[in-house]
Amino acid sequence: MPTILEPLAWTLVAIIGLLVGSFLNVVIHRLPRQESIAFPGSHCPSCGHALRPWDNIPLLSWLLLRGHCRYCQARISWRYPLVELAAALLALLAAAVLGWRGQLLPALILLWALLALTLIDLETHLLPDRITKPGMLLGLLVNATAFFSPDFALTRPLDALLGLLLGYGLLRGLAEIYLRLSGREGMGHGDFKLLGMIGAWLGWQDMFLALFIAALSGGLVAIVFLGIGKGRDYAIPFGPYLALGGAILLLWPQAVIEQFLHLAAPG
Template identity: 45%
Template sequence: MTSPDPGLALAVLCGVVGLLIGSFLNVVVHRVPRGESVVHPRSACPGCGHAIRGRDNVPVLSWLLLRGRCRDCGARISRRYPAVELGTGLLFAGVAVVVGPSWALPAYLYLAAIAVALALIDVDVHRLPDAIVLPSYPVALVLLGAASLLGADGAAFLRALAGAGALFGLYAVLWFVRPGGMGLGDVKLAGVLGLYLGWWGWDALAVGGFLAFVLGGLVSLPLLLSGRAGRRTAIPFGPSMLAAALAALVVAAPLSGWYLALVGLGPTA
């Protein structure tokens, strides 16, 4: 009899946690832009005002059992709610696979959680709230610092600090040179992402920083060509930054290896 794969078990566990976090993120995405508390009052149906029962708040499953409608008044419940829950669960599972059973896992799960919340808020209201971005600095410093200390890798923490300074500085210069092309919220978020990318490695910092502009262009170009956006239309850049940072954790190493081999600096066979 084969023993269970610990990596798979960790991914499943993180996926389940992600489903629960996703349910909370739905509240965050709705309330934080409005300046409301994410704790009180309890979530309620916007149609009839009835507080949502515990059994009707099970991620994804409750929406399916209720067929996407309120138990009390029959009002439709947006498909976005289970989509966020399921998406967060899958993202948490993916992060667990990439990071593995290391002391850094809690830090990168936190990054995944704020990535979902900030991306959706930026799409909705074209804003990256300080209420999420600014506290992420001390949280990331504590979690990554603990990972460096427990993993006896002080160089990673120093690299994280350098990464934060480098990415924040780059975005600050771009914002100063062309204020209309980038929001101040993007500059603040850049420092947070620099911490995570720098801790992961110099290649992740370079790839994540560059990839954000590639993804931003891929999003903006079709909108401009189709006439759905103009040169003065504000297109949220936060989702591209966040997606690039998470993608860099996976693609940075192979991309940097490919590039070094291309220029003749990689290992020879």
């Protein structure tokens, strides 16, 4: 890219990130409630007043209105601007790591989907099919473009298909075994679909590594919670850890593989 266009590209990525973040707020709020994403338009959750376009500028409106509804003065959660900021920062990070190439586009879509799934899972302990199922299909389609062009695919089409089948099947099998042994549900069906989705986007190799990162980071957090005596009543969903693993593998696959090989064969 010509140097003169670089600042423009960064600004554009940040603005698109904020706008997507604003859309993700709607998705995060409405999907678990089985509401339509498109209708009605944005409204204050407190008084129901429809928001004008200038009430709905990502980040800015919240700051200008100091976190209150213009119409009823109800407090608007700081979560809204935070999600917008997170979506923009993720986009900038992806552009910085991956550079200005075709793969940036599918990478952004995957990162934003993982962000939405993480926040929904933390809040409701659900990973909605309305994200994971189209997510699986889109991952396969993105990688199928490798048949025509090397520009957009994140992995080989066959690896993506295997990633979907193995990711979904592996967790399902593990959950089945856990259920037989302990008589308790260890994971939700959403977790199988999320790992299958990660496999469909990143291939079976990265899917396994993402699961490894998820188990490791989830285990560490569980140990911390047990250590401070909150292990029993603090059930943390597994989805955010899978999403974290997927995001790390998307952005730094080489670093993870090197660390993994180092752990497997020290020295």
